[in-house]
Amino acid sequence: MDIDILELSDRSARFILSDVDAAFANGLRRTMLADVPTLAIDEVNIYNNTSVLYDEQVALRLALVPLLTSFDEFTPHEECSCEEGCPACTISLTLSVEAPMGEEKTVYSGDLVSADPKVKAADSNIPVVKLKGGQQLVLEAIAKMGYGHDHAKWQAGVACGYKNVPVINIEGCDLCEKCVEACPRDILALGEESAEVVDDRLLNCSLCKQCVEACGIDAISVSENDTSFIFTLESDGSYSAEELIINAVNTIRTKASTLDNILGEL
Amino acid sequence: MLPVRCFTCGKVIANSWEDYKRRVEQGEAPAAVLDDLGVTRYCCRRMILAHVELVDVVAPYQ
Amino acid sequence: MELKIIEKKDDEIKVEIKGESHTLLNMLKHFLLEDEHVDIASYDMLHVSISEPVFYVRTDGKDPVQAIRDAAVKLTAECDEFTGVFEKTLA
Numbered sequence: 001m002d003i004d005i006l007e008l009s010d011r012s013a014r015f016i017l018s019d020v021d022a023a024f025a026n027g028l029r030r031t032m033l034a035d036v037p038t039l040a041i042d043e044v045n046i047y048n049n050t051s052v053l054y055d056e057q058v059a060l061r062l063a064l065v066p067l068l069t070s071f072d073e074f075t076p077h078e079e080c081s082c083e084e085g086c087p088a089c090t091i092s093l094t095l096s097v098e099a100p101m102g103e104e105k106t107v108y109s110g111d112l113v114s115a116d117p118k119v120k121a122a123d124s125n126i127p128v129v130k131l132k133g134g135q136q137l138v139l140e141a142i143a144k145m146g147y148g149h150d151h152a153k154w155q156a157g158v159a160c161g162y163k164n165v166p167v168i169n170i171e172g173c174d175l176c177e178k179c180v181e182a183c184p185r186d187i188l189a190l191g192e193e194s195a196e197v198v199d200d201r202l203l204n205c206s207l208c209k210q211c212v213e214a215c216g217i218d219a220i221s222v223s224e225n226d227t228s229f230i231f232t233l234e235s236d237g238s239y240s241a242e243e244l245i246i247n248a249v250n251t252i253r254t255k256a257s258t259l260d261n262i263l264g265e266l
Numbered sequence: 267m268l269p270v271r272c273f274t275c276g277k278v279i280a281n282s283w284e285d286y287k288r289r290v291e292q293g294e295a296p297a298a299v300l301d302d303l304g305v306t307r308y309c310c311r312r313m314i315l316a317h318v319e320l321v322d323v324v325a326p327y328q
Numbered sequence: 329m330e331l332k333i334i335e336k337k338d339d340e341i342k343v344e345i346k347g348e349s350h351t352l353l354n355m356l357k358h359f360l361l362e363d364e365h366v367d368i369a370s371y372d373m374l375h376v377s378i379s380e381p382v383f384y385v386r387t388d389g390k391d392p393v394q395a396i397r398d399a400a401v402k403l404t405a406e407c408d409e410f411t412g413v414f415e416k417t418l419a
Contacts, residue, residue, distance in 0.1 A: 001409050003417045023358035024406055030351040052325045053267070064270035066278060125281045126270060132325040149349070152276055159275045159307065236271075236278060245414065253407035255352045258329050259345075260400040263393050266333075 006203075011234060013241035016165065016203075018228035025162055025229045031248040032157035034148035035255075037076045038238040039067040039091065039119060041153070042144040050135045051107075058129060062095075062141055063153040065109040066122040066237040071247050073118075074145040089145050091119050096138045099131035106130045107137055119143070122237025156244055160233040164224035166205035168197050172219045182214035195220070203230055268317050274309035286314055334382065341392035346380045349373075353381055359399035359406075365390040369399075 004016040017025060044059040051058065080089035093112045099105035110124025129137065148155035168187075173194030180188045180195055187201045188211060209222050235244045268283040282303040289299045300311050335342040345353065353371045360369035368386040373379050385392045 001406075001413050003410075003413050005417055008418075020406075020410075021358055023355045027351050027355040028410075030349075034349075035351055052321060052327075061267070061270050061280075064278075123278060123281050125284075126278060127267060127280055127283065129267060130321045130325060135325075152271065155276050158277045234277065236276065242418070246411065249407050249410050249414075252352070252355070253404050255329065255348070256356075256400045256403040256407065259352070259356070260397050260404070262329065262331050263397050263400070266331075266393060 006230075008241060010240050011237065012232075013245065014230070014232050016228060016230055017162075018165070018225075020227060020229070022226065022229075025231075027252060028248055029160050029162055029231070031251050032160045032233060032244055033155060035251050036156040036239070036244060036247045037071075037074075037145045037147050037251075038154050038156045038236075039069045039074060039143045039145050040151070041065070041067075041093070041141040042077075042090075042146065043142040045140045045142075047138040047140070048136050049139070051129045051131050051137050052135075053129050058137065058139070059141075061128050062109075062112075063151075065112070065126055065128075067143055068118065068120055068122050069145070069156075069238045070118060071239065071243065071250075076146060077144040078146070085142065085144065091116055091143050093119075093141045093143060094139070095128075095141065097131065098136040098138075099133050102133045104130060104132055112141065156236060156238050156247070158234040158236050160231075162229040162231045163207075164226065165228035165230060166202060166207055167223045167225050168202065168205065169221045169223075170194050170196070170219060172217065174217060174219070176216065178214040178216065179211035179220055182210040184208065184210065267321055268319070269313060272307075272310040272313050275307060277305075277307070277310050279305060279310050279313050282314065283317075287319070336392075339389050339392065340384070340386040341396075342382060342384050344380050344382050345371075348381060353383060355403055356383070356396070356399050359402045360385060360395060362402070363390075363395055363398060366395050369395075 001020055002018045007014040041063045044062060046055045049055055049058060075089045077089040093114045095112050097107045097111050107128040108124060109121035109126035109128060112121055114120050146154040175190060177190055180190055185204045185206060187197055187205050188195050189198045207222060207224060211220050212222055235241045239247060268280050270280045272279050282305055285303060286299050290296050305311055329348060330346040332344040334344055357369050357371060360366045365387050367388055371381050371383040373381045385395055387395055
């Protein structure tokens with residue numbers, strides 16, 4: 001197995017994962033999207049809501065706000081030994097905003113006050129609702145740890161995907177330049193003896209095979225490497241991109257060892 | 267109010283709305299503003315481009 | 329995760345794996361098929377969103393439960409390798 005990191009920032013990453021099977025690559029992708037637990041607001045007790053949005057709409061908007069999560073400190077609610085929620089699987093946040101008479105005020109995700117300073121909105125500038133003068137929004141929100149396969153609010157990975165590393169072979173080229181013109185992503189250029197792949201642009205190939213079609217003498221072939229994958233992923237903010245990858249692998253590992261343990265007890 | 271996340275991919279987009287609105291009103295091209303705000307996928311871009319902001323119209327009648 | 333054995337013989341097993349999906353099962357199936365003693369390894373979900381998946385393994389005589397355990401161990405090893413390589417690449 002080999003990993004080559006192309007880009008790694010706080011919220012996004014791009015890397016090449018080689019010498020693995022499609023099954024593992026796809027498992028990793030699916031886990032990042034749906035099986036890494038995060039915190040999200042799940043219950044809202046509304047004390048006063050005189051804003052234009054219905055209580056339910058306010059609750060939905062709050063739920064979709066990503067919360068900074070520490071993976072090891074919380075247990076997913078459905079796996080917790082408690083039934084009604086305890087400090088191990090839930091956390092309470094409060095919000096209280098009132099627009100002064102004759103003035104407008106927007107409620108932002110940053111107005112949520114958390115009981116634990118480590119848990120807070122990942123982005124503090126998400127507008128929840130705009131209040132006109134005199135309108136008020138007072139509520140208590142209970143965040144729970146959950147899984148992306150139950151609701152999109154618990155989805156830690158956004159737009160996670162991979163594609164196979166392209167393999168382009170050129171043999172017996174007659175320098176007609178048709179493939180260079182056909183390529184929509186400018187991957188090919190004319191060299192001295194044959195058309196060549198431009199340095200560093202191979203990974204941009206979308207495997208559209210328009211160059212293969214354009215070539216009159218079948219000199220070019222485009223295929224994919226079955227064991228190398230270009231991963232692209234973004235995090236919603238609840239974890240950094242790096243944490244997301246590590247947490248996803250740990251999640252798979254836990255699943256596999258749980259299965260092993262259960263079967264061992266049979 | 268603009269939906270908090272993109273319906274398709276789940277990226278948080280609501281925090282781009284105020285910047286987008288202000289900059290477009292100042293005369294910048296919407297496409298350039300969206301690129302600058304990091305809203306690159308077309309699923310997220312349509313959320314903002316196709317949005318009609320109605321809170322100011324409806325809000326007084328609660 | 330909860331297992332419910334539907335059918336078990338010396339060389340085959342049919343087991344319902346509650347709460348799991350393609351994520352784990354496809355990887356498990358892949359590692360089982362790498363085992364030369366396994367003839368068939370597959371799973372079925374009658375309905376994508378409401379059914380629990382049923383996993384089926386047939387071997388050439390090897391204990392099918394042991395075969396699944398071996399595959400699970402291989403998967404944990406793969407995960408450990410990933411974490412190791414990833415952390416080394418970052419360092």
